[in-house]
Structures are given as structure tokens and as C-alpha cells.
Amino acid sequence: MKGTAIIPVILAAVCMQQAAAEVDAVETLVNTIRETFGGLNAKRDQWFDNYSVLKQLLQKDQLQLNQILFVSKMAIPMIWHLYATQVIAQKTVLPKLLNDKSKTLPYNGTILAPIRPIFHVEITLVLHEFRNFQVEILQDSSQQIFHLNFDFKERHASLGERSNDGVSNERVVLHNDQFPAINLHQPFRVNVQVADDCIFASIWPGNLNLDIPLPLPVKYSWCTKDHHTTQSFSVIVHYGMESASSDESHESLEDTQDALHHQSDIQLIAATIYDGILAQ
Incomplete structure (x- = not known):
């Protein structure tokens, strides 16, 4: 229990x-x-x-x-x-030391050196075919103080000068995305300011219309520290990459015929030189 x-x-x-x-x-x-x-x-x-x-x-x-x-x-x-x-x-x-319109290439415009070696160059061009060309500024028809080379196939542009010993100095190289956006049949401008031994250069890819706001292009500059007494300055625009100041007697008949064939590829709209510096 x-x-x-x-x-x-x-x-x-x-x-x-x-x-x-x-x-x-x-x-x-x-x-x-x-x-x-x-x-x-x-x-x-x-x-x-x-x-x-x-x-x-x-x-x-x-x-x-x-x-x-x-x-x-x-x-x-x-x-x-x-x-x-x-x-x-x-x-x-500003006085105009040079004012040429609609010239065929090769172009060569010469001025007497101003009292002050300070002047502004404007070159307006239009391309109908992508043809390589060069812009040069010479002093006394021999010493290159500025060059601009365009190579459209390689998308390569260089700015610089040639030293007294004949060596070409590339101060600025523009390639690929930096290559100026130049379009066919649209005027573009090359501005170069010469101030004694200093160069100020800019490339305006489009037609500069002062009535329409545009982004200002990059201004490239350098100084050589080479001071010379100069009698004249020449502005040269021509095809190809070779210097226009080289001995023309070595130019072949084929080169001459090729230049004549491509005369319509690049048109020089205007070449102007102002006695002084412009705000560009």
C-alpha cells in the first residue's frame, strides 16, 4: 500500500x-x-x-x-x-603687320621685324581631307622659332622649335584624346604669340564666333632664352612634316605633283599678324 x-x-x-x-x-x-x-x-x-x-x-x-x-x-x-x-x-x-586672305598652300608670308619683337599670329584653315600639314614661324628666313606638326593618321600633333644647331625640340605633344578635334569643312584657328624669346600657342578646333560662348583652349607656352637681333619674320604653312626652310632644290618632281594634287585638301582662309599681344 x-x-x-x-x-x-x-x-x-x-x-x-x-x-x-x-x-x-x-x-x-x-x-x-x-x-x-x-x-x-x-x-x-x-x-x-x-x-x-x-x-x-x-x-x-x-x-x-x-x-x-x-x-x-x-x-x-x-x-x-x-x-x-x-x-x-x-x-x-592694334596695327596689322600682315593681312592675307584665301591663299593656296604652300603659303609664305613675311613681315619686317617690329621695333618690339612682340606680335600675334592668327592662321585660319579649313580641311576638306585629313591631310598632314605644318605651320612654321621663322626669323630671317632660316631660324625656326615655332612649328606645329599635324599627323592625322597617327593622331599626333607636336609644338616646338628648332634650335640653332638644327635639332628639332618638341615642347608639347598631343595625341589620342589630347589630339585637337578638328572636323572636315569646318574652319579652325592656330594662334601664336611671339614675345621676344617666348612662345604662347593655342589651337581652336572650331570656328571662333565671338557671339557664341566657347570653352577657351589650352594655351601652351615656353621660352628658349635665345635672344637675337632679327630683320624679318616669316609665317609658313605647307603640307607634310618636312621643314619649308629646307633646300627646295632637293624637291623631286613627284613631290611637286603630289603637292599640286592635294592643294584643295587644305584651304588657308586667313593669315593675320597683329603688332602686339591679344587676350587669347
Whole structure:
């Protein structure tokens, strides 16, 4: 009888322990879920804060961008107008030492050296075929103080001069993406400023219309520290990469016929030399 009475007591104790264990397990699960949702809420709040910061930055950047665009629309035409007005005024005042129009290549224009060896050269050309050409400036018909070589096949252009010992110095090399974007049948301009022994050169790929704002091209400059007493300066434009000052007696009949055949490939629109420096 006693053994029979003990069994229910043991079963009851076991059931109570199991119930307590289940309560603990449920409580642990609830606490875990609560902590998980608490962490998710914290992350959600952090994500919201980050989103709010990014939204504010975006709105600020957009506002600043709109301000920059507005200022650009107002400032660029104004700046260009001031620039164009200055250039036009200078061209009206400065004497022209040379003013040739529509010449066939090869072209050679010569001026007496100004009292001050400071002048501005503008060469306007138009290509009907991509034909290599060279622009040179010589002093006293022999010493090359500037050259610009164009090679369209290699997309290579070089600016420099030839030293007194006959060695060609390439001061600037333009190739690939730096190669000037010259288009067929569209006038383009080569500007060269000579200031004693210093050169300032720029290439305008498109037709320079002072009524339409354009980005100013890069101006390349260098000084040779070679000072000479000069009697005259010559501006030469011709086909090919060889110097126009070389001995013409070595020119073959085939070269002459080839030059005549390609005369219409490049047209010289204008060659002008101003006595002084222009703001270009």
C-alpha cells in the first residue's frame, strides 16, 4: 500500500519539474524574441537616421547644384561678352603687320621685324581631307622659332622649335584624346604669340564666333632664352612634316605633283599678324 501511495507523489513531482522547465523554456524564448525585435528596432532606427542624413545631403547637394547652374547661366555669357569685347577692341586698335586672305598652300608670308619683337599670329584653315600639314614661324628666313606638326593618321600633333644647331625640340605633344578635334569643312584657328624669346600657342578646333560662348583652349607656352637681333619674320604653312626652310632644290618632281594634287585638301582662309599681344 505504501509503494502505491508513493508513485503518485513521484509522478506529481516529475510533472511539476517538467512544467517548470517548460515555463523556463517559454520565458527564455520570449526573452530571446524580445531581444531580437529590440535589436531590429534599433537597426531600423539607425537605418532611418542614415536615410534621413543621406536625404538631407542629397537635398543640399541638389540645392547647391541648382545654384551653380543658375550662376553659370548668368556668369558665363557675361564673362564671354567681356572677353569678346576686349578682343574686338584690341583687334580694332592694334596695327596689322600682315593681312592675307584665301591663299593656296604652300603659303609664305613675311613681315619686317617690329621695333618690339612682340606680335600675334592668327592662321585660319579649313580641311576638306585629313591631310598632314605644318605651320612654321621663322626669323630671317632660316631660324625656326615655332612649328606645329599635324599627323592625322597617327593622331599626333607636336609644338616646338628648332634650335640653332638644327635639332628639332618638341615642347608639347598631343595625341589620342589630347589630339585637337578638328572636323572636315569646318574652319579652325592656330594662334601664336611671339614675345621676344617666348612662345604662347593655342589651337581652336572650331570656328571662333565671338557671339557664341566657347570653352577657351589650352594655351601652351615656353621660352628658349635665345635672344637675337632679327630683320624679318616669316609665317609658313605647307603640307607634310618636312621643314619649308629646307633646300627646295632637293624637291623631286613627284613631290611637286603630289603637292599640286592635294592643294584643295587644305584651304588657308586667313593669315593675320597683329603688332602686339591679344587676350587669347
